[in-house]
Amino acid sequence: MSMSFGLATTLSTSQKLTPQMQQAIKLLQLSSLELAQEVQAKLDSNPLLERIEDDEEYGDGEGSDSGANDSMEAATHSLTLDDWNQTTATDAFSSTAKETGEYGADSGVDVDIDRLATAGLETNGDPAGDDNLTDFDAAAYNDDSVADYRTDNYHTDNYASAASSPTSSSAPHANEDFDSYQGGTSATIQDHVRWQLNFKRLSDTDTLIAEYLIDSMDEMGFVRLDIDELLQSLDTMASFYQWEERVERDEILAVLRIVQSCDPLGVGARDLSECLALQLAKLDPSTAYLKEAHALLSASEYLVSNNIKALTEHTGLTPEDIMPALTLLRTLTPLPGVAFQKNQPDYAQSPDSYDIPDVLVTPIRRPTGLPDAQEAGWQVRLNPETLPKLRVNQEYASLVKRGDDSLDNQYLRDNLTDARLFIRSIEERNQNLLKVATSIVHHQQAFLQQGATAMQPLVLKAIADEVGLHESTVSRLTTSKTILTPQGLFSLKHFFSSHVSSADGDISSTAISVMIKQLIADEDPKKPLSDRRIKETLLADGIDIARRTVAKYREAMNIGSSTQRRQKY
Numbered sequence: 093m094s095m096s097f098g099l100a101t102t103l104s105t106s107q108k109l110t111p112q113m114q115q116a117i118k119l120l121q122l123s124s125l126e127l128a129q130e131v132q133a134k135l136d137s138n139p140l141l142e143r144i145e146d147d148e149e150y151g152d153g154e155g156s157d158s159g160a161n162d163s164m165e166a167a168t169h170s171l172t173l174d175d176w177n178q179t180t181a182t183d184a185f186s187s188t189a190k191e192t193g194e195y196g197a198d199s200g201v202d203v204d205i206d207r208l209a210t211a212g213l214e215t216n217g218d219p220a221g222d223d224n225l226t227d228f229d230a231a232a233y234n235d236d237s238v239a240d241y242r243t244d245n246y247h248t249d250n251y252a253s254a255a256s257s258p259t260s261s262s263a264p265h266a267n268e269d270f271d272s273y274q275g276g277t278s279a280t281i282q283d284h285v286r287w288q289l290n291f292k293r294l295s296d297t298d299t300l301i302a303e304y305l306i307d308s309m310d311e312m313g314f315v316r317l318d319i320d321e322l323l324q325s326l327d328t329m330a331s332f333y334q335w336e337e338r339v340e341r342d343e344i345l346a347v348l349r350i351v352q353s354c355d356p357l358g359v360g361a362r363d364l365s366e367c368l369a370l371q372l373a374k375l376d377p378s379t380a381y382l383k384e385a386h387a388l389l390s391a392s393e394y395l396v397s398n399n400i401k402a403l404t405e406h407t408g409l410t411p412e413d414i415m416p417a418l419t420l421l422r423t424l425t426p427l428p429g430v431a432f433q434k435n436q437p438d439y440a441q442s443p444d445s446y447d448i449p450d451v452l453v454t455p456i457r458r459p460t461g462l463p464d465a466q467e468a469g470w471q472v473r474l475n476p477e478t479l480p481k482l483r484v485n486q487e488y489a490s491l492v493k494r495g496d497d498s499l500d501n502q503y504l505r506d507n508l509t510d511a512r513l514f515i516r517s518i519e520e521r522n523q524n525l526l527k528v529a530t531s532i533v534h535h536q537q538a539f540l541q542q543g544a545t546a547m548q549p550l551v552l553k554a555i556a557d558e559v560g561l562h563e564s565t566v567s568r569l570t571t572s573k574t575i576l577t578p579q580g581l582f583s584l585k586h587f588f589s590s591h592v593s594s595a596d597g598d599i600s601s602t603a604i605s606v607m608i609k610q611l612i613a614d615e616d617p618k619k620p621l622s623d624r625r626i627k628e629t630l631l632a633d634g635i636d637i638a639r640r641t642v643a644k645y646r647e648a649m650n651i652g653s654s655t656q657r658r659q660k661y
Contacts, residue, residue: 135482280311302351312430313356315361356428367425372386384417385421400414448574450478451584454470531555549601592604608645617658
């Protein structure tokens with residue numbers, strides 16, 4: 093076996109993302125709350141980055157002359173739909189197409205991050221542009237050619253749609269009174285029952301039994317502890333602790349009845365039949381069909397299976413008596429614990445569950461007396477409450493010296509570069525989000541005016557081509573973002589759906605789902621529509637879809653089949 097050694101050289105190229113570009117891509121897909129956390133982390137780590145306080149006005153204070161190019165202002169980022177058909181989406185933001193500063197003089201930075209990455213941002217070794225990030229003095233940061241990132245760059249005037257809409261209305265603040273309930277807690281059904289027992293005169297033994305019963309209570313308010321098992325456990329405790337008196341079964345049942353007397357009605361029941369029976373017991377004895385309802389509960393196994401023949405044989409009731417008795421039972425609360433919890437304010441929500449819109453859409457109307465005065469449009473703007481207000485600390489920035497290679501100066505220079513790049517990345521995220529949201533509103537104006545049945549089919553590629561971004565960029569921008577419209581609060585992803593051919597052209601699958609849901613809501617409960625009947629009804633409206641497609645949309649909305657929806661009485 094022979095071995096040899098040698099040296100060889102190879103030449104290869106590869107695409108790599110710079111840390112700055114990775115940061116910009118990461119910011120694109122962050123929700124408003126995640127962005128706030130990212131901004132706070134950056135503020136904690138970078139001393140040259142500072143937040144603009146609400147009581148500060150732009151341009152005031154020391155360093156205002158040079159700081160105008162390194163700040164973000166809290167003005168509203170907004171667009172109306174007047175110029176959308178006159179200029180392309182990319183032209184609406186052409187003021188930021190050419191940038192200087194950290195990226196090099198007149199580098200022509202494209203706001204489409206994915207296309208930049210595809211074009212090859214960096215090769216193996218040191219990129220040619222890295223020197224531009226460090227080898228310049230503080231005056232370069234304050235150069236007048238650096239683009240101003242104030243939100244004035246994002247405001248264009250009136251952009252009306254051809255369809256009419258309601259008069260202008262202001263969007264509500266999603267986080268209004270947010271601080272008023274911070275730190276609050278919500279009560280569970282167990283806590284509520286335990287609080288009520290404090291006002292009842294219970295002995296120590298009865299209190300112990302009540303605690304066992306309450307601890308076994310599930311979220312529906314039902315006691316899931318078998319009485320015999322509890323009696324055996326208490327007997328074991330009595331033997332171990334040498335109690336003078338043993339707990340009897342009747343005493344446990346008496347405490348159970350005390351628990352069942354608490355609010356809400358039906359709490360503490362051991363099954364659904366007992367829960368409904370407890371509620372019937374509180375009704376006026378003269379209530380119509382009260383006796384028949386009790387009789388139905390005595391045959392609960394047939395009631396659940398909807399076996400009318402067995403019910404009539406077991407209870408001796410006629411079908412004419414069963415129907416009104418069932419109507420009376422439907423007025424009761426089958427799950428008292430769930431009903432109680434729904435009425436409680438939820439203060440324990442995770443941060444992701446707060447519905448804070450990122451984009452606001454409001455109707456506008458032209459002033460009267462002008463041509464097309466009745467023609468209405470839509471204003472699209474970013475929620476100012478979610479936009480970070482940042483700027484470079486000019487006092488520290490003025491300390492950067494050219495040609496000084498000391499560690500202190502290098503530290504300041506690196507953090508200054510990082511602060512400016514972070515501000516620029518956020519601004520690019522904001523302007524791209526506004527472009528994408530405006531384009532979505534432009535395509536879905538019928539939905540804003542008429543509702544979900546007017547939803548238009550839309551794919552990511554259509555928006556990407558219109559705004560001049562890559563599909564993956566649009567996908568990141570619409571992730572974890574919400575938009576507040578006159579129709580309600582929706583995720584931006586909600587407006588993208590596939591299409592189905594119809595006699596009047598393509599129709600959105602979302603609109604078809606809403607039509608199916610409406611048909612089922614309007615059906616006769618005794619004669620529910622089958623999937624085939626729904627298919628035929630849609631076909632009469634010019635929508636040709638298969639029966640299995642109807643079943644797929646129905647199951648996606650958690651709606652049962654016609655057999656499951658049928659009510660015999």
